Amino acid sequence: NAGVTQTPKFQVLKTGQSMTLQCAQDMNHEYMSWYRQDPGMGLRLIHYSVGAGITDQGEVPNGYNVSRSTTEDFPLRLLSAAPSQTSVYFCASSYGQGPTGELFFGEGSRLTVL
Amino acid sequence: AQKVTQAQTEISVVEKEDVTLDCVYETRDTTYYLFWYKQPPSGELVFLIRRNSFDEQNEISGRYSWNFQKSTSSFNFTITASQVVDSAVYFCASYGGATNKLIFGTGTLLAVQP
Numbered sequence: 765n766a767g768v769t770q771t772p773k774f775q776v777l778k779t780g781q782s783m784t785l786q787c788a789q790d791m792n793h794e795y796m797s798w799y800r801q802d803p804g805m806g807l808r809l810i811h812y813s814v815g816a817g818i819t820d821q822g823e824v825p826n827g828y829n830v831s832r833s834t835t836e837d838f839p840l841r842l843l844s845a846a847p848s849q850t851s852v853y854f855c856a857s858s859y860g861q862g863p864t865g866e867l868f869f870g871e872g873s874r875l876t877v878l
Numbered sequence: 879a880q881k882v883t884q885a886q887t888e889i890s891v892v893e894k895e896d897v898t899l900d901c902v903y904e905t906r907d908t909t910y911y912l913f914w915y916k917q918p919p920s921g922e923l924v925f926l927i928r929r930n931s932f933d934e935q936n937e938i939s940g941r942y943s944w945n946f947q948k949s950t951s952s953f954n955f956t957i958t959a960s961q962v963v964d965s966a967v968y969f970c971a972s973y974g975g976a977t978n979k980l981i982f983g984t985g986t987l988l989a990v991q992p
Contacts, residue, residue, distance in 0.1 A: 797980070804887070806969060806984035807923075814978065822979060854923065863973050863980040864911050864930075869923040 766790050770855050770870035777845045777877045785840040785873050787855030793868070795858045796838040800824065800851040801872075807854065813838055814861040845877045880905050882972050884983035891960055892991050899955040899968050899986045907931075907974030912946065912953045917967040917985070926968075929953065960990045 768789045777783055789796065797812035799822075809822030813832040827849060829841040838857075842849060855870040856863075881904040891897045903912060914926040927937060929946050937944045941958045957964055967987050973980040 799982075804984060806884075807971075807982040809979055809981065812979065820978070823981070852921075856923075862975060862978050865928060866925040867913075867915075867923075867980060868925075872921055 768855055768857055768868050768870040770853075770873050773871065773873055775873065775875050777842075777875065779846060779877060781845050782841070782843050783845065783875075784842075785853055785855070785875070787838045787840065787870060788836050789838075789855075789857040789868070790836065791857065791859075791868065792835060793857035793859055794835070794861050795863055796832065797822070797856050797863070797867075798828070798830065798838070798840045799854045799856065801854060802851050810840065810853075842875075845875075847877045849875065850877045851875060880907075880972060880974055880977055880979065880981050882970050882981055882983035884968075884970055884986050886986045887984070888987045888989070890989045890991065893962060894959050896956060896958050897960050897988065897990075899957075899970075899988065901953045901955065901970030901983060903951050903953060903970070903972045905972055905974045907976050910972055910974040913971040913973070913980070914944065914953075914955050915969045915971065915982075917969065919966070923969075926955075957988075960988075962990050962992050964988060965990045 771786045798810040799807040811830040813819045853873045856867045883902045910931045916924045967985045971982040
């Protein structure tokens with residue numbers, strides 16, 4: 765049972781580089797989301813999706829793009845990385861079109877931007 | 879606006895003490911859901927409980943109990959007879975259908991000393 769799979773687990777970037785954090789779930793969940801976790805800030809919602817082809821902004825969307833071409837995948841793109849984007853990123857999914865139930869999290873991706 | 883406040887940044891107790899983690903929420907939704915998640919030192923996020931706004935009954939699960947009071951907009955979490963394995967960061971979160979966003983508090987770091 766894979767659940768929510770995130771790759772890579774660790775990444776170091778230089779300022780200005782681009783990258784994509786991959787997220788895949790095998791539970792046929794409609795709702796998927798990306799959070800970032802920073803010390804003292806808790807988990808902050810970046811973007812979310814309620815189904816294939818539908819995405820929306822969360823609390824801190826600037827500097828990040830997402831797309832949802834399939835139910836399973838929800839990649840997060842950093843077009844031009846900045847040191848302020850150094851963080852731990854979590855992908856999560858849940859049943860239905862809103863997280864009214866348990867949110868299933870990936871193991872996290874630690875990103876460092878130099 | 880939707881907001882979750884966990885005023886206690888860090889709590890330190892000695893094993894077997896009882897401890898209460900506070901959570902205060904703000905929402906304009908009449909239907910909403912409240913959650914607690916645990917993040918142990920290993921980093922994964924573990925779902926603990928969900929309550930909806932129509933059910934103010936307190937919940938007990940082993941050494942864990944939750945007190946939901948709409949009158950004070952609080953959803954507090956009590957651990958009875960704490961154990962070292964309870965050491966973790968605990969997050970409170972709220973979801974409202976109007977925004978379709980699950981918003982987390984900043985978390986409370988609980989350290990249980992042997």
